Amino acid sequence: xxxxxxxxxxxxxxxxxxxxxxxxxxxxxxxxxxxxxxxxxxxxxxxxxxxxxxxxxxxxxxxxxxxxxxxxxxxxxxxxxxxxxxxxxxxxxxxxxxxxxxxxxxxxxxxxxxxxxxxxxxxxxxxxxxxxxxxxxxxxxxxxxxxxxxxxxxxxxxxxxxxxxxxxxxxxxxxxxxxxxxxxxxxxxxxxxxxxxxxxxxxxxxxxxxxxxxxxxxxxxxxxxxxxxxxxxxxxxxxxxxxxxxxxxxxxxxxxxxxxxxxxxxxxxxxxxxxxxxxxxxxxxxxxxxxxxxxxxxxxxxxxxxxxxxxxxxxxxxxxxxxxxxxxxxxxxxxxxxxxxxxxxxxxxxxxxxxxxxxxxxxxxxxxxxxxxxxxxxxxxxxxxxxxxxxxxxxxxxxxxxxxxxxxxxxxxxxxxxxxxxxxxxxxxxxxxxxxxxxxxxxxxxxxxxxxxxxxxxxxxxxxxxxxxxxxxxxxxxxxxxxxxxxxxxxxxxxxxxxxxxxxxxxxxxxxxxxxxxxxxxxxxxxxxxxxxxxxxxxxxxxxxxxxxxx
Amino acid sequence: xxxxxxxxxxxxxxxxxxxxxxxxxxxxxxxxxxxxxxxxxxxxxxxxxxxxxxxxxxxxxxxxxxxxxxxxxxxxxxxxxxxxxxxxxxxxxxxxxxxxxxxxxxxxxxxxxxxxxxxxxxxxxxxxxxxxxxxxxxxxxxxxxxxxxxxxxxxxxxxxxxxxxxxxxxxxxxxxxxxxxxxxxxxxxxxxxxxxxxxxxxxxxxxxxxxxxxxxxxxxxxxxxxxxxxxxxxxxxxxxxxxxxxxxxxxxxxxxxxxxxxxxxxxxxxxxxxxxxxxxxxxxxxxxxxxxxxxxxxxxxxxxxxxxxxxxxxxxxxxxxxxxxxxxxxxxxxxxxxxxxxxxxxxxxxxxxxxxxxxxxxxxxxxxxxxxxxxxxxxxxxxxxxxxxxxxxxxxxxxxxxxxxxxxxxxxxxxxxxxxxxxxxxxxxxxxx
Numbered sequence: 001x002x003x004x005x006x007x008x009x010x011x012x013x014x015x016x017x018x019x020x021x022x023x024x025x026x027x028x029x030x031x032x033x034x035x036x037x038x039x040x041x042x043x044x045x046x047x048x049x050x051x052x053x054x055x056x057x058x059x060x061x062x063x064x065x066x067x068x069x070x071x072x073x074x075x076x077x078x079x080x081x082x083x084x085x086x087x088x089x090x091x092x093x094x095x096x097x098x099x100x101x102x103x104x105x106x107x108x109x110x111x112x113x114x115x116x117x118x119x120x121x122x123x124x125x126x127x128x129x130x131x132x133x134x135x136x137x138x139x140x141x142x143x144x145x146x147x148x149x150x151x152x153x154x155x156x157x158x159x160x161x162x163x164x165x166x167x168x169x170x171x172x173x174x175x176x177x178x179x180x181x182x183x184x185x186x187x188x189x190x191x192x193x194x195x196x197x198x199x200x201x202x203x204x205x206x207x208x209x210x211x212x213x214x215x216x217x218x219x220x221x222x223x224x225x226x227x228x229x230x231x232x233x234x235x236x237x238x239x240x241x242x243x244x245x246x247x248x249x250x251x252x253x254x255x256x257x258x259x260x261x262x263x264x265x266x267x268x269x270x271x272x273x274x275x276x277x278x279x280x281x282x283x284x285x286x287x288x289x290x291x292x293x294x295x296x297x298x299x300x301x302x303x304x305x306x307x308x309x310x311x312x313x314x315x316x317x318x319x320x321x322x323x324x325x326x327x328x329x330x331x332x333x334x335x336x337x338x339x340x341x342x343x344x345x346x347x348x349x350x351x352x353x354x355x356x357x358x359x360x361x362x363x364x365x366x367x368x369x370x371x372x373x374x375x376x377x378x379x380x381x382x383x384x385x386x387x388x389x390x391x392x393x394x395x396x397x398x399x400x401x402x403x404x405x406x407x408x409x410x411x412x413x414x415x416x417x418x419x420x421x422x423x424x425x426x427x428x429x430x431x432x433x434x435x436x437x438x439x440x441x442x443x444x445x446x447x448x449x450x451x452x453x454x455x456x457x458x459x460x461x462x463x464x465x466x467x468x469x470x471x472x473x474x475x476x477x478x479x480x481x482x483x484x485x486x487x488x489x490x491x492x493x494x495x496x497x498x499x500x501x502x503x504x505x506x507x508x509x510x511x512x513x514x515x516x517x518x519x520x521x522x523x524x525x526x527x528x529x530x531x532x533x534x535x536x537x538x539x540x541x542x543x544x545x546x547x548x549x550x551x
Numbered sequence: 552x553x554x555x556x557x558x559x560x561x562x563x564x565x566x567x568x569x570x571x572x573x574x575x576x577x578x579x580x581x582x583x584x585x586x587x588x589x590x591x592x593x594x595x596x597x598x599x600x601x602x603x604x605x606x607x608x609x610x611x612x613x614x615x616x617x618x619x620x621x622x623x624x625x626x627x628x629x630x631x632x633x634x635x636x637x638x639x640x641x642x643x644x645x646x647x648x649x650x651x652x653x654x655x656x657x658x659x660x661x662x663x664x665x666x667x668x669x670x671x672x673x674x675x676x677x678x679x680x681x682x683x684x685x686x687x688x689x690x691x692x693x694x695x696x697x698x699x700x701x702x703x704x705x706x707x708x709x710x711x712x713x714x715x716x717x718x719x720x721x722x723x724x725x726x727x728x729x730x731x732x733x734x735x736x737x738x739x740x741x742x743x744x745x746x747x748x749x750x751x752x753x754x755x756x757x758x759x760x761x762x763x764x765x766x767x768x769x770x771x772x773x774x775x776x777x778x779x780x781x782x783x784x785x786x787x788x789x790x791x792x793x794x795x796x797x798x799x800x801x802x803x804x805x806x807x808x809x810x811x812x813x814x815x816x817x818x819x820x821x822x823x824x825x826x827x828x829x830x831x832x833x834x835x836x837x838x839x840x841x842x843x844x845x846x847x848x849x850x851x852x853x854x855x856x857x858x859x860x861x862x863x864x865x866x867x868x869x870x871x872x873x874x875x876x877x878x879x880x881x882x883x884x885x886x887x888x889x890x891x892x893x894x895x896x897x898x899x900x901x902x903x904x905x906x907x908x909x910x911x912x913x914x915x916x917x918x919x920x921x922x923x924x925x926x927x928x929x930x931x932x933x934x935x936x937x938x939x940x941x942x943x944x945x946x947x948x949x950x951x952x953x954x955x956x957x958x959x960x961x962x963x964x965x966x967x968x969x970x971x972x973x974x975x976x977x978x979x980x981x982x983x984x
Contacts, residue, residue: 006665037669044576044668066669073672103695110680116582145680152581176717177685184683188560214717215799216684219640245803250796250822256639282794286827289754293607293621293642301639318750321741323977324935329606352743356981359933 008034008041016042017051024055032059036070043077053082060092065104068096072111079115086115090123097127102136110142113149121154125161132166137175144170144178148185164189172205179209180217187220198228200235207242215251222246222257226264236268240276247283252294255283256301263305277312280305285319292327299333306340317341321353331357331365339372339379347376347383355390358402367405370394374409378416388413388421395431403431404440411443414450416544425451429461441465441472442479449483452490459495462487466499469506474513481507481516482538485523489535500527560682561640562630563616564589565648565675567664570625572597575664578675580682584616584631592618592631608638621645624660628652632682647687648678654689670696688718690817716766718800718817724764728965730816731760732771732823732955736946737976740834741935744984751834753948754976757824761816767959771812771823774951792948795826828948835860835947835973838980840873840936850876850919854902854936857912860947864909866940871902871915874934879919886915935979942973 016038023035039056042049053075060071079086096108109131112124128150131143147167151158158164167189170182198206210221222243230236239261246258259280266273287298299320306313320338322331335357342350354376357369370391377387391406391413410428413421425447435441445465452458465472465480472480484503488496507520526534564579572593588611595609596618609618619641620629628645649659651674656663664671673696677686686692736755743749761769797803798821800814814823840854854873858866869889877898884891889904902915957965 004666005668005670006662008668009665040672041668046574066673069673069676070669073676110676113681114580141685142680145683149681181680181683181685184560216640216644216687219637220683223637245807248794248796248803250798250825251643253637253640253643255796256637282827283796286754286794286796286825289752289827291621291642291646293619294639294646296607297639297642319752321750323739323741324937324979325977327605328603349749352745353749356743356933361933 005037005041008037009045017049020049021052021055024052024059029064032062033064033067033070036067036074040070040074043074049074050078050081053078053085054088057085057089060089061095065101065107068104069107072107076111076114079117079120083117083119086117086120089115090120093120094123094127097131102134102138105131105134105136106139106142109139109146113146116149116153118153121150121157124150125157128163129161129166132163132170137173137178140170140173140175141177141181144181144185148188151189158189171209174212176209176212176214176217180213180220183209183217183224184220187224198224200231203235203239210243210246215249215254218246218249218251219253219257222254222261226257226260230265230268233268236265237272240265240269240272244279247279252287252290252297255287256297259284259301274312277309281312281316285316288319292330295326295330296333299330299337303333303337303340306337310341313337313341314343314346317346317350322357328362328365331362332368335365335368335372339375342376342380344380344382347380348386351376351383351386351390355393358394359397359399363401366402370402370405370409374412377409377413381417384413384417384420388424392424392427395428398431400434400436404435404437407435407440407447408443411446414447418541422451422454425455429455429457438473438476441476445476445479445483449479449486452483452487458487458491459499462499466503466506469503470510474516477507477511477513477516478519481520481523485527485538488527489538559633559635559637561636561644561684562632562679562682564631565679566593566629566631567671568593568596568620568627568629569661570622570627572600572627575626575661576668576671578672578679580679583633588614588616589631592616596620596627596629607642610634619645621649623649624658626659626661626664644684644687647684651678651687651689651692654693686717688817690819691717691720694720716800716815718821719766719815720818721766723818725762727762728764728767728957728963729762729968730769730955730957730965731762731968732952732970733758733760734946734950734952734969734971736948736950736971736973738835738947738973739975739977740979741977742834742837742980744981746839746983748834753828755826755828755946755948755950756822758820759816759823760820761818763816763818763957763959763965764963765959765961766815767957767965769812769814769816770954770956770958771814772810772953772955773812774949774953792826792950793828795824797824798822826950833859835942836866836869836938836940836975836978838871838936838938839983840980841983848920848922850879850921852900852915852917852919854915854917855912856902856904856915856938858907858909860909860942860945862909864942864945865906866909866942867906869904869907869938869940871904872897872937872939873900873902873915873917874898874936875900875917875919876921879921881920883918884915885917886913888913891915891917935981938978938980939975940978941975944971945973946971947973 020035020039023031036056039049039052056071056074062068075089093108093112096104099105109127112120128143128146131139134140134143144167147158147163150163167182167186170178173179173182206221210218213221225239225243230239243258243261246254249255262276262280266276284298284302288295302313320334320341322334338350351373354369354373358366360366373387373390377384391410394402394406435444448455448458448462462484466484469477469480481503484500488500504520504524507516511517526537560581563581563583564577566574567576568574574593592609592611599606599609607620611617615634616631617634618629618631619638620627621642628649630641630645632641652659655670656667674692677692677696679685734755734757736753738753739751740748741750800816801823802813805811805813812824837857837859838854840852842850842852844850852873854871856871875898882893884900886902889902891900891902894901900917904913952969955967955969957967
């Protein structure tokens with residue numbers, strides 16, 4: 001069933017505004033409604049229908065609630081650009097705020113609060129006082145929010161006219177929605193502090209509210225509890241006991257807010273820490289079956305909690321394996337978590353998964369998976385052999401981007417575990433495809449320089465790079481310079497000497513990059529000094545790279 | 552998680568956009584979003600979508616505002632909020648909003664936004680006030696915001712709009728009182744190239760459709776195995792339900808004390824409870840798929856499907872999707888049961904079987920030609936073989952309903968109906984190495 005409002009969007013011809021103005025003046029209820037709908041449709045698609053303001057406002061006094069809602073909607077949008085004319089609407093608002101139908105009373109108060117025109121605000125105060133005391137909870141809950149609106153326009157007025165006290169009174173309202181909105185309004189007025197809502201003496205009342213409140217109100221209350229500094233460990237324990245059942249709420253926002261409370265009180269209840277952390281894991285893992293956006297929220301939350309505590313999640317690591325059809329932002333988050341959760345017990349399973357991901361169609365993701373293998377190798381030294389074999393398998397596939405990424409990763413592994421995996425270098429050199437990424441080139445050239453004495457055709461390999469040196473980015477040129485000098489020191493020969501000279505000439509005469517030139521001069525001077533000292537400076541071991549899973 | 556400010560409004564404005572990022576409808580509550588900022592955010596969103604960056608959050612480069620969105624059919628439902636707004640609440644709310652629109656309009660699409668813009672404005676007005684979520688129960692909203700184009704009487708406010716039991720209105724009457732309970736379990740499984748289960752999970756939902764008069768209280772008792780874990784807070788507890796969540800109508804205190812679900816149901820259909828287990832006993836269906844190429848232009852697939860569930864059960868509507876290289880030609884297919892078609896759109900063979908019993912095995916063999924000029928950009932076989940199926944009258948977890956009782960003060964007798972079904976939800980098998 002649909003109401004076919006789309007017809008209101010059509011038939012935009014010239015002079016329609018004048019035509020609408022005429023139609024608004026006629027005393028035909030159906031025509032009036034159609035015209036206002038057309039005007040709202042025009043407003044929706046971004047046309048300026050501001051000039052009709054006085055005419056539309058004139059029709060405000062109507063019994064038809066649908067029409068009234070539309071005109072109110074219109075006035076919210078255009079009152080600010082017509083502050084003088086907006087005053088015309090005040091009478092109707094004030095009258096409507098005393099209508100026998102609570103829907104209309106609430107509508108009037110709600111709309112007046114949305115019209116952020118200073119001059120109207122004065123007229124809002126009296127109706128708002130009445131609305132806050134209204135017999136119908138629907139009006140009261142609307143009025144509670146309206147106090148916050150008023151406060152953002154004119155705070156002195158709210159304080160002078162005693163609205164804050166009235167709002168505080170509503171905290172005791174027996175209606176859940178009124179209560180929830182009063183809390184939200186008070187928190188907003190106090191700029192996110194909840195000092196007046198929660199203190200030790202009020203706690204039991206807060207717990208009653210938490211039970212009675214709407215689901216969205218629960219989120220607000222729980223957030224207040226999370227920000228509340230409990231005075232003692234017993235009190236913290238008491239709070240936690242009262243909120244724990246909310247972990248099983250069907251609304252994810254409530255569950256997440258509940259988890260925030262638990263985390264905020266954790267430092268006060270050291271003896272319960274482990275069991276509490278165990279309690280928050282199942283609901284978070286459950287969220288991994290929800291809509292992808294919710295999964296994303298759960299994953300980022302888990303990731304953040306893991307920075308402090310990994311252990312509660314350790315036995316659930318399989319929950320973070322990627323599904324084939326997960327959206328890529330979910331996959332990336334899962335990968336971040338897999339890297340954090342890797343330890344010597346699960347590294348085997350995780351590595352198999354990472355290897356699988358390295359062949360995914362999503363190239364960014366595949367690259368990240370390959371980088372993750374490297375991080376595993378650095379963080380679990382016992383399993384670095386497994387990681388190196390996995391990387392070699394990837395290199396054997398000869399898929400261009402995968403090989404280049406694996407190369408960068410292998411370089412770090414070589415640096416971290418010197419003299420352990422150099423046996424793979426010859427296999428590496430055989431599988432190389434054309435390198436076109438600076439980072440990969442740099443890594444490969446580094447490997448060539450570092451292991452110049454073990455790679456047979458190193459001179460030929462380096463020469464191909466040197467021949468095209470002037471097209472390379474500076475990072476590659478710098479590495480090429482260093483590696484050529486290393487080559488000369490490790491395999492002094494006529495050939496390597498001529499390569500060094502070629503490189504030094506290029507860097508000092510052709511290049512305009514100061515870093516490159518300076519570095520070349522340093523090497524030149526060192527080399528012209530000669531002796532063993534040079535080798536100890538140039539070929540000394542670099543410090544092992546730091547393993548930083550989050551990067 | 553570690554935010555310092557608390558309880559900010561969840562949104563400044565809500566926007567409905569078409570899939571190509573054309574603004575269809577906006578509602579701004581707080582006036583915090585300058586129009587140039589909104590333009591920037593929408594432009595960034597469009598760029599992201601074009602570059603297939605799918606992250607659901609777009610941050611503004613020049614302010615503290617963020618756009619968060621949920622795609623639905625050909626629409627994007629977005630909200631703009633300050634960065635202090637909690638994304639968990641925002642996304643939960645956006646999904647709820649989509650749910651409300653879906654309940655109102657049979658299909659919520661670009662077309663229906665244009666057709667119903669007046670109602671959408673009305674709904675947004677009730678659902679959010681000043682950036683705080685208000686009434687989000689479609690059933691109750693439906694009481695006073697109606698789709699009817701011509702409404703003669705002024706609508707009055709239903710008492711349920713602000714009741715403590717906000718999910719049920721007064722004075723519901725049915726001639727025949729019935730309550731239907733569906734226990735639906737969804738299994739997911741991933742088996743790697745060595746035939747090892749890498750991940751398996753089971754989620755379940757108890758969906759209730761209630762057609763009951765008055766204000767009834769229902770009591771539902773589940774078998775012991777199911778409820779044990781819920782009370783055993785130690786992580787080593789061997790109960791099999793890892794996590795349970797309940798509809799707000801369930802009295803959690805009674806559940807804790809008596810292991811009994813007591814609730815006054817909303818009228819109509821709702822999810823009473825959802826649960827999850829990490830380790831369902833065994834895979835229900837196993838697939839062994841291998842791929843070999845005799846020469847560069849010919850690939851052979853061999854797939855065997857075995858049903859591992861009890862012999863007396865029957866799985867129905869089984870479909871196996873076997874991914875093949877793109878642009879394959881002249882498939883030669885043989886299978887022991889069911890029908891196979893080659894779907895060039897999906898680059899897959901679709902093997903369909905109507906009904907199969909437990910403890911059986913079925914085989915399929917296929918030979919395909921691939922263009923030998925093909926450049927191997929991607930090592931083939933990365934996409935797993937996927938199977939979908941359902942097994943009626945059975946729960947994979949072993950959860951069972953002991954009884955479902957309806958108590959109402961008028962003392963009518965109500966008929967409870969319980970059904971069980973297990974469905975696949977991502978059953979994937981990688982090709983064997």
